Amino acid sequence: MAENIITKEAILEALSHVQEPELHRDLVSLNMIKDIQIDGKRVRFKIELTTPACPLKGKIEQEARQAVLALDGVQEVQIEMTSNVPNDGRVRNLLDLPIRNAIAVGSGKGGVGKSTIAVNLAVCLAQRGARVGLLDADIYGPNIPTMMGVNRLPPQTGQKILPAEAYQVKLMSIGFLVRSDQPLIWRGPMLHSAIRQFLSDVNWGELDYLVVDLPPGTGDAALSLSQSLPLSGGVIVTLPQQVSLDDARRGIEMFRQLEVPVLGVIENMSFLELPDGTKMDIFGSGGGKVLADQAGVPFIGAIPIDPEVRISGDNGVPVVIARPESVVAKAFVRISEEIAAKISVAALKGAAAVRP
Numbered sequence: 001m002a003e004n005i006i007t008k009e010a011i012l013e014a015l016s017h018v019q020e021p022e023l024h025r026d027l028v029s030l031n032m033i034k035d036i037q038i039d040g041k042r043v044r045f046k047i048e049l050t051t052p053a054c055p056l057k058g059k060i061e062q063e064a065r066q067a068v069l070a071l072d073g074v075q076e077v078q079i080e081m082t083s084n085v086p087n088d089g090r091v092r093n094l095l096d097l098p099i100r101n102a103i104a105v106g107s108g109k110g111g112v113g114k115s116t117i118a119v120n121l122a123v124c125l126a127q128r129g130a131r132v133g134l135l136d137a138d139i140y141g142p143n144i145p146t147m148m149g150v151n152r153l154p155p156q157t158g159q160k161i162l163p164a165e166a167y168q169v170k171l172m173s174i175g176f177l178v179r180s181d182q183p184l185i186w187r188g189p190m191l192h193s194a195i196r197q198f199l200s201d202v203n204w205g206e207l208d209y210l211v212v213d214l215p216p217g218t219g220d221a222a223l224s225l226s227q228s229l230p231l232s233g234g235v236i237v238t239l240p241q242q243v244s245l246d247d248a249r250r251g252i253e254m255f256r257q258l259e260v261p262v263l264g265v266i267e268n269m270s271f272l273e274l275p276d277g278t279k280m281d282i283f284g285s286g287g288g289k290v291l292a293d294q295a296g297v298p299f300i301g302a303i304p305i306d307p308e309v310r311i312s313g314d315n316g317v318p319v320v321i322a323r324p325e326s327v328v329a330k331a332f333v334r335i336s337e338e339i340a341a342k343i344s345v346a347a348l349k350g351a352a353a354v355r356p
Contacts, residue, residue: 041075050344052129055337085208090230108247110216118213124336126168136173138215149316160203233263240287264298
C-alpha cells in the first residue's frame with residue numbers, strides 16, 4: 001500500500017480549523033502560520049502570535065498540534081511559538097516615533113497604586129519578550145525611578161537622550177533630571193513641553209509597547225500626552241471605595257473626551273487575604289466591576305493587597321520579579337496578558353475603540 005504523502009496544503013487545511021480565541025478567526029486566514037517544514041513523518045512550523053503576552057498561547061499550541069497530528073502519516077509535530085506585535089495604525093510621524101502601541105495608565109485620584117500597575121505591566125510585557133518603554137509622565141511626583149531601582153540616566157553618546165533601562169524596560173522620568181527634594185512648580189505650557197521632549201528627544205528605539213504613567217486627576221498632563229502621542233488605549237486604576245470610584249469615573253470620561261479608547265478598569269487593593277484563607281475587604285468590595293459595568297467598559301481584573309508590593313516598590317524590584325509565585329504577582333501577569341490581548345484585537349481589527 002502506498003504511503004500517505006504529507007503536504008503543506010493538507011497542513012494548512014487542518015490548521016484553518018483552529019481558531020484564535022480572541023480574534024475569532026482561524027490561524028491560516030490571520031497569516032499566523034509560518035515556515036512549514038516536512039521531514040518524513042515529522043512536521044515543524046511556527047505560530048506567530050500577535051503578542052508575546054498572549055494569555056491563550058497554550059490553548060492555541062495544543063489545538064494546532066492536535067489538528068496536524070490528526071492527519072494521516074503525521075507522527076510528530078514540533079511548534080515554535082513566536083510573536084509579532086501589530087501596529088495600532090495610529091500616525092506618530094510628527095514625532096518620528098517607531099512605537100507600535102502606546103498605553104496610558106491613569107486614575108482620577110492619587111494613592112490608588114497607578115504607578116505600581118504601570119511598572120508591573122511594563123515588566124510583565126518585557127518578561128515575555130516584548131520591546132517595552134515606560135514613560136513617567138507624572139511630572140510633579142515622579143516615582144518610577146525608585147520603583148524600578150534606577151537613579152540616573154546612562155552616559156549620553158548622541159544628540160538624543162538615552163533612556164535608562166531596568167528589567168529589560170527602557171525608562172524616562174523627570175526624576176532623572178532633578179533632585180529628589182526639588183519641587184517642580186510649573187504651569188501647563190512647561191509641562192506640555194517636558195512631555196513632548198520626553199517623546200521626541202529620547203532615543204526610545206523601536207517599541208512594541210510604550211506604557212505611560214499619568215499623574216493623578218484629569219489635568220494638563222493627559223491633555224498634553226494625547227496631543228503629542230496618539231494612544232492605543234487607556235487603563236483606569238481605582239480602589240473599591242466610593243470616593244475612588246467617583247474620581248475614576250471622571251478619569252474614564254477624560255479619556256473619552258480626548259478620544260482615547262478605554263481598555264478597561266483595574267481594581268487595585270481589592271482585598272487582603274488573611275492567614276486562615278478568608279478575605280478582608282478593607283476598601284470595600286466589587287466597586288471596580290460596578291464602575292466598569294456602569295461606564296460600559298471592560299473590567300480587566302482585581303489586584304489584592306500584599307505588603308510585598310510596597311516592599312518591592314521601595315526596594316526598586318517590582319513584585320513580579322521579586323515574588324513571581326505570589327498571588328499578587330500572578331494577578332499582575334493576568335492583567336498584563338488581558339491588556340496585551342485587547343491591544344492586539346483592536347490593532348488587527350483596525351478599531352478606533354476597544355470594546356468588551
